[in-house]
Structure formats: structure tokens, C-alpha cells
Amino acid sequence: MSATLPPIEVTPEQRATLAGSTTARAAANAKKRLTSPLASVIAVLLAVLWTIPTFGLLITSFRPEKAIKTTGWWTFFSDPQFTFDNYSSAMNSSGTTGMGTAFINSIIITIPSVVIPICLASLAAYAFAWIDFKGRDFLFVLVFALQIVPLQVTLLPLLTLYVKAHLAGTFWTIWLSHSAFALPLAIFILHNFMKEIPRELIEAARMDGAGHVKIFFQVMLPLLTPALAAFGIFQFLWVWNDLLVALTFAGGGKVQPITVALANLSGTRDTAWHLLSAGAFISIIVPVAVFISLQRYFVRGLLAGGLKG
Amino acid sequence: MEVTGKLLTMVLAILLFVAVVGLILFIAGKVEHRRGNRVAYVFLFPSLVMLAVGLLYPAARTIYQSFFDAAGKAFIGLDNYQTIFTSSDQLLVLRNTVLWVVVTPFVATAVGLLYAILVDGARAEALSKALIFLPMAISMVAASIIWKFVYAFRPDQPGIKQIGLLNQVVVWLGGTPQQWTLNAPLNTFFLIIVMIWIQAGFAMTLLSAAIKAIPDDIIEAARLDGVNAFGMFRFVTLPSIRPSVIVVLTTIGIGTLKVFDIVRTMTGGNFDTNVIAYEFYRQTFNASNQGLGAALAVLLFILVIPIVVYNIRQLRASEAR
Secondary structure (H helix, E strand, O other), X not given: OHHHOOOOOOOHHHHHHHOOOHHHHHHHHHHHHXXXXXXXXXXXXXXXXXXXXXXXXXXXXXXXHXXXXXXXXXXXXXXXXXXXXXXXXXXHOOHHHOHHHHHHHHHHXXXXXXXXXXXXXXXXXXXXXXXXXXXXXXXXXXXXXXXXOOHHHOHHHHHHHHHHOOOOOOHHHHHHXXXXXXXXXHHHXXXXXXXXXXXXXXXXXXXXXXOHHHHHHHXXXXXXXXXXXXXXXXXXXXXXXXXXXXXXXXXXXXXXXXXXHHHHHHHHOOOOXXXXXXXXXXXXXXXXXXXXXXXXXXXXXXXXXXXXX | OOHHHHHHHHHHHHHHHHHHHHXXXXXXXXXXXXXXXXXXXXXXXXXXXXXXXXXXXXXXXXXXXXXXXXXXXXXXXXXXXXXXXXXXXXXXXXXXXXXXXXXXXXXXXXXXXXXXXXXXXXXXXXXXXXXXXXHHHOOHHHHHHHHHHHOOOOOOOXXXXXXXXXXXXXXXXOXXXXXXXXXXXXXXXXXXXXXXXXXXXXXXXXXXXXHXXXXXXXXXXXXXXXXXXXXXXHHHHHHHHHHHHHHHHHHHHHHHHOOOHHHHHHOOOOOOOOOHHHHHHHHHHHXXXXXXXXXXXXXXXXXXXXXXXXXXXXXXXXXXX
């Protein structure tokens, strides 16, 4: 029986403590009890249920328009018809629905919306974590509490401000909004990570006569890379996938991102499945690529208490 | 705007903020020898300004606006709030929001927990988890389109084939195709499924980490006592991960309260599927009823607070233990 035992996934630390001990075998046995055939069937069923909707649309995006509208995507397997036409018409379609332009807008919106809050929040997080100043606790609780303010509460007054400042219809409205909305979470995550850096390290640097600026650059930033990555991915996915902020500040304009273009297409041309399916996949490619390649940091960020909704 | 022009603006924006950080650090370097710990305010300055202008002021402004009429001119007290709780349209919006918030967190967490337990230690665990987790990386707009296609409907006539998977399954089972997103009140549940599909992966990831953190000797002790699979779940797993379950439930609950992308993309809020977060958007930007829109946004805020407070209290309680 032992040959069919499923391998247990353990972290290197766990593996080190378990190596050579009998507890590993005992734990494996305990786990095996849960892995009954029925359990496997349910797990596979769930995995299939979760994957098939996306898979169906992916197949659809490569089928000719006429085939999409007359038969189900599953007929692809008995009658495979393959085309890239949907992708080229989705990218090039004229007017504000052009996915190509919207795709570029998404990139231009997302990069500064990730970089700006990281720059500002790392400064603030450092002050909260390592400088003892008057009003620190009050300000930190305030920033923490701001995480729960729903974006809806801020949109109209911000739009009015942007119009007054002649920023309406430019990328600046979206960059500034996303940056401000991200700060509470960014400061919170970065603060938590900074707090974990051993005090001795900071004190040693101070003994050597290093000021806060030097410590920030030479001690903090290098150690902070995983935290910056964790928050960066959060913010990237959040901004890339956002509809509400983009719709409010860039809806219908020349700066609209791909989510808005897609949502509009879905509303106005409900039956244009060839455009919708291809468009949806153009919008999915970037976040999924980022997500898959940097998954480890993303999960670490989740577990560090970085929750955004 | 040309692509190069856009890219240039983007690079300029980034450089501007990097310069701000440089300037702040330069000032901090000058100030810290003379003013000691007050240098902290220099570090905090740009963030606090942004938070004040981008969150605090607008939030206060919206709360104030919620006591005014549609045009934002005449003070009408609590009338907007009264409208929310008396007009039949708004009551329907409230009912749907309650449905979303009651159903989504529990089902998504249950599915996530079940899956986390089933694949824990199984072969290809990482891949199995990625399959469930992946919808989280997708925008709600794209997710809605994916599911709109699952729900797609073709009239039940000879020679016409279904293109949506759900209706095809119904036909294969000998049933009649349905307009899943059109028929209230069931359509709200079909929209909720999309949110569950997105959030189950989030629940699964956090709960899976919590399950892996349960010490092996506890599991072994229970096993030696002859506890079966269900007993293991009931008396070992569930009590150990209780704090994580609460965090997951509340986080999904808060996210669900604010969801509007799915409703907007799938039904446009029609056919009795509207929720507070989308009704806010409609009133503010389409129906030009600023006052009512503001009141809905404030209501959203008020509804989030108790969930967060409960979450924090539970966390405190589990830390104190």
C-alpha cells in the first residue's frame, strides 16, 4: 500500500524537522485516511466545474463567428474549425470599443498606479514602523481604518475636484485615485513587514551614525523586496481588473481601459460572442501571466493580512 | 492621443513621484539632526495629503451630500434614507443585496474549505489549487462574460441548437432551455454563482494555509484515538482554523457588499437583479440623483462597519487566547 501513498506537500522547514522522524509517516497515514476515492471524485468534479466555463469561452474565441452562433463550443471536438479572425477584429474594431487601444490604456493606467503608492507608502510605513513620534498611534489607526471606506463614497466629490483642476478625461484622474485608494492597504502591509525586521539591525545602523534616510535606503529597501512584490501584485491585479474607478473617471473617453471597453461591448452588442470571447481573453492574458509567475508573493501577501475588497 | 504621447505622460508621472520621494528624503536628511523624531512627519507628508484629499474629504463630502436633494441644492434631511427604506424599487435593491451577502460568503467559504481539505496532501496539489484560484486573477467583467456564455439561451425550436453549456445540459437531460438571467428572483442566484466562482479560490488559499499550520502531533494524536475523517474535521480541523474562517467570511462579505461589476455586465441591473453598489452608480451618474446616490454610498459604508468590527473583535479574542 505504501507505494500508492500520495506525496505530502511540506515546506522546506517542515521537511527539515520531519526528516528521518516517524512523525512524517504518521502524518502521511492520517492524511491518507481523508483521501478516499469519493473525496478524489468530488475534488476532480469541483476542479472541472471551476475550469470548464473559462475553457468553453477560450475554445469559442478561436471558432468562426457563424459556428459560434449556431452550435455549442463542444462541437469543436467533432468539427474543429479554427481561426484568429475574432482576435484581429476585436483588437482593431473602430470607435471606443477597440480592444487594442484599450489594452494599451490598461497598461498605461496600471504601471503608475502601482509605482506611485509603493513610493509614498514605503516612506509612510517606515515612519510608522521605526520612528517614535507624537500622534503615531492615532495616525496609524486612522490610516488603518481608512481601508474600510468604500470607493463609492469618494467618487462624485473626486470627480468634481478633477473637473475643477482641469484633469477630467486624462490619465491623471485614474492614477491619482488608484494611488490614494491603495495607500491604506499599502502602508499596512509594508508596515507589517518592516516591523518584522530585527531591531538589532536598525540599532546597529544607528550606532554607526546612519540617519533615517540612510537606514531607509540601505537597510529597509533591500529587505523589503518580497513585501513590495506582494503589494505590487495585489495592486496590479486590482487596477488592471478595476471597472468602477475607470468607468467613473474614464468612461467613454479616450483613456478607457480594457475592462470598460469590454463592459460596453457586452452591454451594446450582447450577441457579438466572437468579439466578446476574444476581447475577454485579451483582457485576461496579462493578469493571469502576472499571477502565475508571481503566485508565491501573491499568496504571501494574502497571508500577511493584505485583504482588499 | 498617440501611443508614444501616452507612454511619455506615463513616464513623466512616474518620474514626478520618484522626484517627490527624492525631495522628501532630501528634506528629511536636513531636518532630522535638528528636529529628532519630528522627521517622521516629513516621511508621512505625501501619504497623508493624498489620503486627506482622496479619501477623507470626499467621504465627508458625500455624507454631507446625502442630506440634500437630487440636484444637491436643497437640504432635505433624512428623506433620501427614507426613500431607500420605503420605495418598492429601493426595497428590491436592499433585498437583493441581503441575498448576495447572506449566500455568497458562506457558499464560497464552504466550497473553498471542502476543496482545501480534499486536495490537502493529494497528488498535484499545486495544480489543483491553481485551477480553483485562477478566477481571482480575472476581472469581474471578464468573469461575467465567461458566465454569460454558460447561461446563453436559444429559443427551444427544431433546428436551433443551444450554445450555452447550462441549457445544453438541460436539453440533454430532457428539459426546456431557460433564460437564466431574465427570470426573477432566480436570476439573482445565477449572478451570485459568478461571485462564488471568483471567491472560492480566495477562501481555499487562506484556509489551506491554516490547515497546513495545524501541528502534526495533534493530527496524529487524534488518529491514534481512532477518530474518523468526519470526526477529524469536526473536532480537530474546524476548531483550529476557526479564526481564519471568520476572516475569510467577513472579507468575502465586504467584497460582496461592494460588488457591482457582475450585475452591471450581466443584466445591467434589470430584471430585478439590482444591488446597492450598482444602484448607487445608476442614481449618481445615470439618473442624476446625487442625493440618493450619496445616501446609498453612505449606507454601503454603514453596512461594512459592523462586519469589520466583528472581524477585529474575533481576531483580538483569538490572539488573547
